[in-house]
Amino acid sequence: MGIPVNDKPSTDTQSENVSEKKPKDQFQTVKLGIWEAVLPVKTGWDLGYMTIPSTTELVDHLSVYLLLFRLCRDIFVLAPRQFLIFTLFEFMQSFEGSINLYLNSQILNAISSHLGGETVVVSVIMRSLASRILLSFMLSWLRKFCERDNQVLKDRVKFHFVEKSMHTALMLDPTTAEDPDVKSKMGSSYFQYDNEMWTSFEAIVRVATALLKSFSQLALAFALIRRHASAPLFFAIFVVQLLIGIFGYDQLWGKTHVVFCVNKTYESLAALHGFAFSGGYRVDRLSDGVAEFIEREFKKGRAEFGDSSTLDAYHEWYNRSSFVVGFVYAVINDFPMIYFALRILFRPKGITFASLAILQGASSSIQWTMYTLAHESKSLARQLTSVKNVYARCEIQNKMKDGVLPYPRPYDESSKETTGMELEFRNVSFKYPSTTKSVLEDVSFKIKPGQMVVIVGANGSGKSSTIKLFNRLYDPTEGEILVDGLPLAAYKVKDVRRAMAILRQNHGSYPLSLRLNVALGAPEREMPSDEEILEALKAGGADAFIEKLPKKSETVLNPVKLSTINFAGETVEEMNTMMKEREKVTDVSGGESQRLAAARVFMRLNSGGIRFLAADEPTSALDPEGELALFSRLRQERGGKTVVFITHRFGHLTKYADLILVMKDGRLVESGSHNELIEKDGEYKRLHDVQAQAFLPTEDS
Numbered sequence: 001m002g003i004p005v006n007d008k009p010s011t012d013t014q015s016e017n018v019s020e021k022k023p024k025d026q027f028q029t030v031k032l033g034i035w036e037a038v039l040p041v042k043t044g045w046d047l048g049y050m051t052i053p054s055t056t057e058l059v060d061h062l063s064v065y066l067l068l069f070r071l072c073r074d075i076f077v078l079a080p081r082q083f084l085i086f087t088l089f090e091f092m093q094s095f096e097g098s099i100n101l102y103l104n105s106q107i108l109n110a111i112s113s114h115l116g117g118e119t120v121v122v123s124v125i126m127r128s129l130a131s132r133i134l135l136s137f138m139l140s141w142l143r144k145f146c147e148r149d150n151q152v153l154k155d156r157v158k159f160h161f162v163e164k165s166m167h168t169a170l171m172l173d174p175t176t177a178e179d180p181d182v183k184s185k186m187g188s189s190y191f192q193y194d195n196e197m198w199t200s201f202e203a204i205v206r207v208a209t210a211l212l213k214s215f216s217q218l219a220l221a222f223a224l225i226r227r228h229a230s231a232p233l234f235f236a237i238f239v240v241q242l243l244i245g246i247f248g249y250d251q252l253w254g255k256t257h258v259v260f261c262v263n264k265t266y267e268s269l270a271a272l273h274g275f276a277f278s279g280g281y282r283v284d285r286l287s288d289g290v291a292e293f294i295e296r297e298f299k300k301g302r303a304e305f306g307d308s309s310t311l312d313a314y315h316e317w318y319n320r321s322s323f324v325v326g327f328v329y330a331v332i333n334d335f336p337m338i339y340f341a342l343r344i345l346f347r348p349k350g351i352t353f354a355s356l357a358i359l360q361g362a363s364s365s366i367q368w369t370m371y372t373l374a375h376e377s378k379s380l381a382r383q384l385t386s387v388k389n390v391y392a393r394c395e396i397q398n399k400m401k402d403g404v405l406p407y408p409r410p411y412d413e414s415s416k417e418t419t420g421m422e423l424e425f426r427n428v429s430f431k432y433p434s435t436t437k438s439v440l441e442d443v444s445f446k447i448k449p450g451q452m453v454v455i456v457g458a459n460g461s462g463k464s465s466t467i468k469l470f471n472r473l474y475d476p477t478e479g480e481i482l483v484d485g486l487p488l489a490a491y492k493v494k495d496v497r498r499a500m501a502i503l504r505q506n507h508g509s510y511p512l513s514l515r516l517n518v519a520l521g522a523p524e525r526e527m528p529s530d531e532e533i534l535e536a537l538k539a540g541g542a543d544a545f546i547e548k549l550p551k552k553s554e555t556v557l558n559p560v561k562l563s564t565i566n567f568a569g570e571t572v573e574e575m576n577t578m579m580k581e582r583e584k585v586t587d588v589s590g591g592e593s594q595r596l597a598a599a600r601v602f603m604r605l606n607s608g609g610i611r612f613l614a615a616d617e618p619t620s621a622l623d624p625e626g627e628l629a630l631f632s633r634l635r636q637e638r639g640g641k642t643v644v645f646i647t648h649r650f651g652h653l654t655k656y657a658d659l660i661l662v663m664k665d666g667r668l669v670e671s672g673s674h675n676e677l678i679e680k681d682g683e684y685k686r687l688h689d690v691q692a693q694a695f696l697p698t699e700d701s
């Protein structure tokens with residue numbers, strides 16, 4: 001079986017969702033028309049439909065198989081009654097095939113006797129027929145009866161693991177989240193469809209019931225045809241048929257693989273097609289007048305591509321198999337019929353219509369069960385990786401170690417509303433986990449409680465990175481940060497973050513209602529009142545634009561997409577409109593989004609317990625009026641809190657700053673007040689003069 005493959009090591013083929021990393025030489029590549037499929041080299045025996053794992057693989061997988069027991073136990077604990085109902089029903093169903101096979105044989109034997117002129121025992125036929133109907137009735141009734149319990153069980157499993165995964169996702173610090181292993185365990189999650197653990201559990205039950213089904217059908221078939229002279233030969237045919245069916249299966253679908261397009265012309269045709277159809281580029285396409293160019297390039301590419309095949313990789317794989325395979329497949333299905341036809345011709349004795357039908361029925365139903373078993377065990381193997389990933393995901397621990405000290409220190413409690421935080425950087429150097437280059441080099445400064453500090457510097461000089469270290473989004477690579485005289489790392493991270501309000505650059509709006517966007521400023525509160533929300537919106541300067549929106553503060557800027565639409569042969573435009581209306585994205589401008597973020601920060605400031613406020617270019621998208629208003633309100637409401645602003649605009653802030661820190665290429669190059677720094681005639685003065693230049697009278701004016 002099998003397609004010839006070359007042994008060329010693949011290019012980068014590690015999949016994002018697989019946690020074990022395979023060395024590159026454990027992959028093989030297969031050229032399939034304009035595609036290249038990369039498949040892991042099997043260490044077990046690859047027999048088409050089934051893979052028999054090697055001993056090492058079995059040992060490796062043992063720990064994962066144990067996880068399946070853990071999964072069953074966890075699901076049982078979530079809903080014991082529903083668990084038992086579900087599994088019992090599934091197991092009961094597995095006997096349906098055998099019982100039907102038995103009842104069919106009874107009926108067929110009776111019909112055969114009748115055709116042979118013998119007296120028919122009516123009660124046998126009636127009993128068999130009644131039993132069949134009763135069995136179907138009972139199973140349909142039970143299915144309906146279990147429906148609700150099954151749905152409860154399924155949803156409990158879904159929500160249990162969703163909650164656990166959400167907990168991990170929410171507590172992950174950036175350093176841990178950027179770890180490739182963690183990334184692969186986290187994978188991606190689609191709320192509506194993800195229920196990996198349930199799918200895995202179903203796969204376990206299906207494999208178990210398929211096994212039971214196979215054994216019961218085999219035992220029954222053996223008992224039924226034992227009496228027929230042709231039974232051994234018939235069974236031999238059946239086994240050959242089964243083996244060819246299972247092991248002869250060689251389709252790309254059934255294998256772990258990744259497919260790349262290796263035809264550059266086809267790729268560029270696809271890119272041009274995408275460019276032509278994408279609504280996002282419409283304005284650019286028209287204003288740049290590129291339509292003709294695109295059409296010309298497409299025609300050129302089409303000519304170059306010629307009559308090469310655009311078949312997908314799966315069909316290409318299928319087309320590589322020889323016609324003999326198709327022929328053998330067609331013929332093996334007719335083996336029993338051919339055999340019986342020949343028997344009738346040469347040795348008609350002992351052959352009855354009933355025996356033919358029983359043998360044929362037994363053979364096809366067992367064959368079907370075996371295929372299901374092979375298929376389910378393959379999908380179970382796939383599910384193992386999911387189960388392993390979900391459990392691993394639930395157990396991810398943050399790399400950053402939490403401190404033990406509460407913040408503020410108990411003796412500070414009484415003065416927490418008025419006292420600002422003291423912050424000190426001592427020889428701090430820092431590089432992001434994913435990079436090798438330091439973005440902060442030996443930075444030292446001290447911010448006294450209640451001071452207003454402004455950090456200035458060119459793009460990429462390390463200003464935002466400094467803010468990220470304040471609330472322990474990252475830890476310094478070298479040096480130390482002190483808060484109120486003690487190492488920042490000694491405090492409980494949650495406490496320190498609760499005492500800080502940080503207005504980040506690109507602080508966007510969350511995909512929730514605008515009201516919740518603001519309420520999230522005070523996450524410890526159940527739900528702030530309408531008046532408090534309005535107050536925060538006003539302080540952030542966001543009340544006016546929200547008032548103009550049709551749903552006001554209940555507007556969700558980016559509604560979650562849960563609708564589905566299906567047109568059965570007709571397009572009902574109104575339905576399209578209905579769906580678009582429901583999922584419409586409400587666009588707000590950059591400045592409006594910044595005002596909303598500012599409102600959230602005011603909500604936080606008003607919630608109490610804040611000792612430190614940092615704002616990273618909070619007015620970069622605001623008009624001059626908005627900027628002035630925001631800074632005045634921040635100054636008014638800051639009380640005794642320590643405040644750090646990052647800005648590129650000299651003026652409103654630098655004028656009032658107690659301390660200005662000037663950053664350049666990750667270093668702190670100057671510090672002092674505005675006047676001191678102007679006098680120094682260094683980097684600050686240079687940056688200041690660039691802006692001031694614009695307002696100086698020129699020779700032309």
Ligand SMILES: Nc1ncnc2c1ncn2[C@@H]1O[C@H](COP(=O)(O)OP(=O)(O)OP(=O)(O)O)[C@@H](O)[C@H]1O
Pocket residue numbers: 432434435439457458459460461462463464465466505
């Ligand atoms: N998550 C990250 N991973 C890796 N490098 C990063 C990351 N964030 C920022 N950097 C790099 O760190 C350096 C400093 O960036 P930072 O954002 O601190 O500068 P900045 O002074 O705030 O710049 P700007 O004025 O443009 O906001 C830059 O070279 C940037 O590319």
